[in-house]
């Protein structure tokens with residue numbers, strides 16, 4: 001039988017003419033084939049967008065070959081797999097990244113140029129896949145790239161939202177949100193798997209029935225929805241391994257329809273069909289709180305249930321006993337959002353597979369690990385018990401049972417300390433009873449991870465202190481990282497070429513530690529010249545973008561000073577804007593001679609505010625109001641410009657980050673779990689102006705405090721400073737800037753009043769007033785360094801040289817070795 005199968009496979013392989021070929025001529029043939037048969041345009045007449053579509057399909061074909069081989073190989077080797085569960089993945093564009101990772105960038109460029117197209121121009125046709133909000137979601141995307149590159153047998157699971165993160169449109173300085181229907185023009189990167197579907201159930205009741213003499217709980221659901229898989233191949237770099245990101249879309253279930261049709265309720269059954277699809281319709285646009293919304297809970301369960309059914313099915317196909325599960329499967333909870341997985345897998349093992357509770361629990365506790373991305377306990381996710389009980393009645397019972405057992409165990413360990421017991425309980429008592437998702441994840445996971453060293457300290461001493469004291473061995477940190485493939489190779493090709501030239505190798509693209517070798521050339525003046533040119537090229541690109549977008553011409557001699565990230569009070573974009581007002585105020589009061597010594601600045605701010613976050617929206621408006629004043633002041637000219645970049649997303653980041661001289665990371669110490677934007681800037685030779693928060697602490701260790709501009713209160717000082725309240729000393733300059741805004745110097749005084757109130761003495765939770773003095777000093781230090789180009793360039797080189805440790809490859813390797821216990825499984829060529 002084996003011989004027969006082999007012969008059949010060989011025949012099919014020869015019919016297919018072997019693997020696809022990657023020489024420019026074959027690529028051209030493939031592209032034209034897709035123009036004619038996939039895009040259905042004539043090969044004699046197609047535009048850039050159609051060429052992009054055909055090109056993407058030809059790339060996808062190549063991804064599929066490797067992706068199949070990887071699956072077959074992993075299956076054959078029976079390797080332990082990691083399943084990375086995340087409700088958000090911010091992938092951005094795929095074309096350039098795929099072609100680079102496949103190693104056929106030059107061949108494609110040549111193929112296209114012979115067809116009369118330019119690769120870069122076609123790449124611009126692609127929209128962003130923005131299935132996530134910010135740091136957490138982009139981190140997931142970087143980690144997928146690293147998992148593939150390091151040959152780990154991994155799968156990502158998520159939701160295929162039809163509407164990704166909203167588009168930010170600025171009208172008269174105010175943010176407006178528009179839906180991002182990213183699938184409008186099709187998505188050539190995904191593969192719809194109409195045969196990979198699972199039923200996901202909601203509502204209903206739980207009944208007890210006799211089965212073979214035993215009592216069993218049976219969930220009789222009230223609604224059934226179908227989950228359809230969409231697969232997205234993720235290629236590794238320098239390897240054949242291509243892993244899968246499986247995203248689920250909700251479709252109406254036929255079984256459910258049948259019931260409705262039988263009762264003759266045709267109209268309602270059609271309405272229900274539409275209702276089913278809403279589950280995966282839209283991404284929640286708040287990156288900090290996801291509290292108590294039914295649709296959000298439905299999304300979470302839908303994603304968890306489909307993923308676990310898929311995982312258990314695959315496991316059962318390959319193994320005979322669930323005893324093997326911990327040796328073959330690692331499930332990672334990316335934040336608390338997928339924590340319902342715990343209840344769901346218990347339901348599957350106990351109710352469907354009929355394992356005893358204790359046995360099932362024992363297995364489950366060996367397979368889960370958890371990463372929290374939150375700092376403050378108040379930000380942790382809770383689900384009202386009533387909501388959960390009505391949507392998932394069986395799961396609520398399971399959660400109660402898990403909690404009961406945990407409380408019993410805890411009483412044995414700590415006695416009847418009711419305060420502590422109640423703090424640690426998975427069920428929060430009170431006017432509204434809640435399920436604490438983080439407590440659930442901690443109780444069941446073998447490892448709880450912070451995302452930076454400082455974050456772990458906060459988790460141990462504040463957020464999860466009780467749990468740390470109970471299970472110190474569970475708590476670890478894996479400092480976040482970003483992939484150098486996306487953030488240097490794709491987004492900064494000139495820097496990529498320069499690094500490879502001076503290191504004499506491209507090996508750093510797979511091993512970022514090698515970037516440290518740049519230190520050997522830090523004093524080389526030829527290297528300096530080339531480094532300077534690279535920055536100039538990137539600044540030109542950015543300046544062009546600014547001009548097209550806003551009509552503003554900016555000087556390339558100015559320092560490009562950038563703060564791009566989600567708009568939040570704790571990230572303190574307001575501190576930046578106040579700093580700019582102060583700079584403007586000083587310029588206005590300077591005589592001509594002094595002005596000549598001033599370093600010209602182009603201040604660039606970008607980021608989205610959650611639609612319901614009023615204060616954040618006011619910050620955006622203030623930025624525009626201040627820009628309006630400054631940019632039109634002919635007296636100031638090129639000495640100061642302020643630009644707000646609308647609709648900040650991954651592609652915009654790829655353009656902005658390489659062109660930045662200075663970048664700002666201003667969170668009040670103790671509020672940013674890690675921060676990953678700083679790492680991208682660091683890799684692009686941009687100097688950081690930052691507080692000692694999140695992963696900046698580790699950046700300082702790597703590059704030395706003399707190579708960045710630090711300011712602000714330290715973590716251990718923050719609580720005490722807050723206690724001082726209205727007695728806290730605030731610099732006069734800060735009071736003056738605040739007064740200017742309050743008095744309507746930039747207009748809209750009524751509108752800005754509540755914004756100003758948030759930083760008034762005694763009310764200034766994020767300590768803008770306190771930190772303003774040292775912020776202005778740090779800015780002055782940056783100005784001083786900028787006029788010494790040699791010094792600046794050295795700092796810039798040392799930043800890149802010290803950035804290797806902030807590669808997501810390092811993060812993933814740590815997770816693989818210390819938490820997931822998975823080994824690389826490299827598919828043979």
Ligand code: CBF
Pocket residue numbers: 134135136137139287373374451480672673674675676694
């Ligand atoms: O860990 C990744 C990032 O996650 C967040 O964005 C989050 O969503 N909680 C944090 O705010 C970042 O500090 C962190 O880098």
